[in-house]
Amino acid sequence: MIEGAYDLAEDKGEALAVEGVSVWLSGREILHDVSFSLHRGEFTGLIGSNGAGKTTLLRTILGMQVPTTGTVRIGGSPRGAHGAAVGYVPQKILLDPDIPLRSRDLVGLGFDGHRLGIPLRSKHRRILVEEMLEAVDASRFADSRVGTLSGGEQQRVLIAHALIRHPRLLLLDEPLANLDIRSEYEVVELLSRLAEEQGIGVLISAHDMNPLLSAMDRIVYIANGRAASGTTDEVVRTEVLSKLYGSHVDVIRIHDRILVAAGHEHDGLPAHTEPSVWAIGGRS
Amino acid sequence: MFSGFMANTWIVATVVAAVAGVVGFFVVIRGSSFAAHALPLGAFPGAAAASLLGVNAIFGLVVFSAVGAIGIGQLSKRGKRDVATALILVVLLGLGALFLSMTSEYAPEIYSLLFGEVLGIAKDEVGPIIGLGVVAVLAIGLLYRPLMLSSISPELGEVQGISTSKMELCFLLVVALVTAMALPVVGALLVFSLMVGPPAAARAFTNRPQVAIVLSAAVALVTVWASIAISYESNWPVGFFVGGFGAGSYFIGRGWTWLSRAYATRADTAVELEHAA
Ligand SMILES: Nc1ncnc2c1ncn2[C@@H]1O[C@H](COP(=O)(O)OP(=O)(O)O)[C@@H](O)[C@H]1O
Ligand SMILES: [Mg+2]
Numbered sequence: 001m002i003e004g005a006y007d008l009a010e011d012k013g014e015a016l017a018v019e020g021v022s023v024w025l026s027g028r029e030i031l032h033d034v035s036f037s038l039h040r041g042e043f044t045g046l047i048g049s050n051g052a053g054k055t056t057l058l059r060t061i062l063g064m065q066v067p068t069t070g071t072v073r074i075g076g077s078p079r080g081a082h083g084a085a086v087g088y089v090p091q092k093i094l095l096d097p098d099i100p101l102r103s104r105d106l107v108g109l110g111f112d113g114h115r116l117g118i119p120l121r122s123k124h125r126r127i128l129v130e131e132m133l134e135a136v137d138a139s140r141f142a143d144s145r146v147g148t149l150s151g152g153e154q155q156r157v158l159i160a161h162a163l164i165r166h167p168r169l170l171l172l173d174e175p176l177a178n179l180d181i182r183s184e185y186e187v188v189e190l191l192s193r194l195a196e197e198q199g200i201g202v203l204i205s206a207h208d209m210n211p212l213l214s215a216m217d218r219i220v221y222i223a224n225g226r227a228a229s230g231t232t233d234e235v236v237r238t239e240v241l242s243k244l245y246g247s248h249v250d251v252i253r254i255h256d257r258i259l260v261a262a263g264h265e266h267d268g269l270p271a272h273t274e275p276s277v278w279a280i281g282g283r284s
Numbered sequence: 285m286f287s288g289f290m291a292n293t294w295i296v297a298t299v300v301a302a303v304a305g306v307v308g309f310f311v312v313i314r315g316s317s318f319a320a321h322a323l324p325l326g327a328f329p330g331a332a333a334a335s336l337l338g339v340n341a342i343f344g345l346v347v348f349s350a351v352g353a354i355g356i357g358q359l360s361k362r363g364k365r366d367v368a369t370a371l372i373l374v375v376l377l378g379l380g381a382l383f384l385s386m387t388s389e390y391a392p393e394i395y396s397l398l399f400g401e402v403l404g405i406a407k408d409e410v411g412p413i414i415g416l417g418v419v420a421v422l423a424i425g426l427l428y429r430p431l432m433l434s435s436i437s438p439e440l441g442e443v444q445g446i447s448t449s450k451m452e453l454c455f456l457l458v459v460a461l462v463t464a465m466a467l468p469v470v471g472a473l474l475v476f477s478l479m480v481g482p483p484a485a486a487r488a489f490t491n492r493p494q495v496a497i498v499l500s501a502a503v504a505l506v507t508v509w510a511s512i513a514i515s516y517e518s519n520w521p522v523g524f525f526v527g528g529f530g531a532g533s534y535f536i537g538r539g540w541t542w543l544s545r546a547y548a549t550r551a552d553t554a555v556e557l558e559h560a561a
């Protein structure tokens with residue numbers, strides 16, 4: 001059991017609440033009145049096509065982007081002195097294979113990378129790092145150079161890096177991009193297990209919802225800067241998505257996959273297509 | 285070659301090599317080689333300016349390289365880092381041409397600023413060089429963790445509240461200190477080779493960052509000691525050997541990386557074949 005992890009006796013508290021958040025960047029409204037909430041132990045997918053505003057929303061939750069209006073609460077209190085309360089795995093982290101750095105070094109920097117000085121040899125720190133590596137099934141490559149690991153292995157190390165300060169909320173920006181189907185599946189399994197075991201709220205962005213369908217407790221779907229949230233069955237419906245997109249959208253279920261087709265011009269808006277969701281043939 | 289007048293040479297060269305090896309580790313992992321090249325080149329007119337004002341040359345070097353570091357740091361916030369670096373280099377070199385034309389420095393002295401004069405270190409330079417070296421290493425020790433994280437991935441640093449541009453500026457200032465201390469010893473053109481060759485080699489031989497830093501300093505020490513010794517015996521310039529050994533250690537590191545990866549791939553394939561069988 002990981003030290004400081006969520007005690008199941010505690011009630012399933014609120015991990016995150018986003019209320020009426022709008023964000024303007026360079027005179028353009030990127031997010032409009034976005035509201036949703038997330039409980040501890042819940043695995044939520046943040047779904048939207050490229051440029052929908054997923055990264056902007058995650059950065060707003062982190063406090064790296066100030067919302068024009070609206071508020072963000074983390075663990076029931078307003079965002080602010082919560083440095084360690086949110087773990088974050090940014091989009092497209094490129095780790096240079098030429099840098100001498102082991103997986104365990106990177107995880108250790110998640111614990112105290114913000115502190116000055118050289119890390120002292122401490123038993124506490126070493127054990128914590130070992131536990132985190134174990135929790136993400138990365139003990140096997142703890143001493144390997146992190147830049148030479150595969151994409152899926154690097155994601156595990158980055159997740160351990162983000163989790164080592166025991167945040168109540170873990171945000172991941174497109175962690176499945178550039179992973180093969182098997183690693184994709186393993187990372188989703190891992191995150192869903194961590195959410196449950198450690199009682200943290202997990203919010204994971206993706207442009208394709210299909211790899212997340214089996215694990216997702218809830219979905220936040222963004223399009224046109226607006227968001228709809230709820231269970232997958234509540235949100236991924238023609239009526240709801242058509243309203244979001246502002247044009248007619250077809251939701252097609254084939255076996256256990258979902259295809260969203262938003263291809264009609266409406267009110268002079270350009271046609272929206274979801275190439276990643278279209279490509280059902282090539283995957284699975 | 286270990287006579288009294290050479291003592292200063294050995295002391296100063298040892299300090300310069302160790303410090304350049306340590307700081308160079310971060311130059312290499314951050315991909316700041318161009319800045320580490322531009323700062324010494326841009327700073328050497330500072331020595332001319334200092335002689336114009338009749339102050340210690342190291343003082344002029346510190347001021348010029350610090351101004352260069354701040355310039356690069358500020359400009360690269362807005363645009364591309366290499367463009368900012370090139371621009372600052374051009375401005376400093378322009379100033380350099382002006383100062384050099386105003387001083388009565390002889391060509392040999394300018395030559396020694398470019399290529400170093402390790403065998404003729406002035407007595408009054410020993411103290412400042414050691415002082416600057418100590419400050420540079422202490423600064424790296426203090427910044428170690430945030431600098432490491434920000435060098436690995438600026439995004440991961442920002443998540444922990446480490447400002448990428450502040451880290452860049454702090455680091456460039458440390459490079460500026462190394463520039464000022466190393467320039468009179470190994471010269472503007474070779475500070476760079478000492479800050480890049482040894483760490484590039486060291487990173488190939490270990491996966492541990494702290495071991496790599498120590499190894500980098502060790503390779504730099506061997507480079508400089510061997511260069512001085514051979515130069516003393518052969519009368520060929522020290523710079524020739526420093527440059528040669530610097531490049532040599534780089535290629536040895538590259539070769540080692542290539543070999544160990546090729547070997548790892550073969551081993552992996554062998555394991556897979558075994559499983560398949
Ligand atoms: N700093 C910025 N200034 C202006 N526009 C921006 C900025 N950052 C992002 N955008 C725009 O905001 C929109 C959403 O971007 P982003 O949040 O990165 O989308 P996603 O992560 O869903 O692909 C895009 O159209 C992008 O061009
Ligand atoms: Mg994004």
